[in-house]
């Protein structure tokens with residue numbers, strides 16, 4: 001069985017930032033969701049879209065994701081993205097195209113970190129989550 005390094009929702013390091021949340025199912029595969037106009041790219045905006053990943057099954061959001069190895073092929077990973085995009089109503093062709101793109105981007109991203117790394121999203125940037133002092137997070 002081939003394995004693939006992917007990003008999944010995790011509770012690890014949740015609450016290190018005061019505006020953390022994780023509404024995903026534990027271990028759920030995640031994608032990088034789209035941003036709304038309200039937060040305008042700000043990772044600490046009220047909505048939270050610019051600091052979150054989206055669960056492929058639940059379509060809910062989390063601020064923390066972890067790199068893990070999953071027993072799945074790249075084709076299966078593409079299929080998971082595709083199905084998720086179909087579920088939110090994208091037309092078939094678009095869902096397929098975006099599913100391939102998303103899977104490619106996410107695999108590349110996951111490969112940039114060692115397995116077990118917790119990552120967070122700060123707007124456009126996906127970075128390793130290091131210890132966040134609470135004073136800093138609260139300001």
Ligand SMILES: [Zn+2]
Nearest residue numbers: 036039047049
């Ligand atoms: Zn938003």
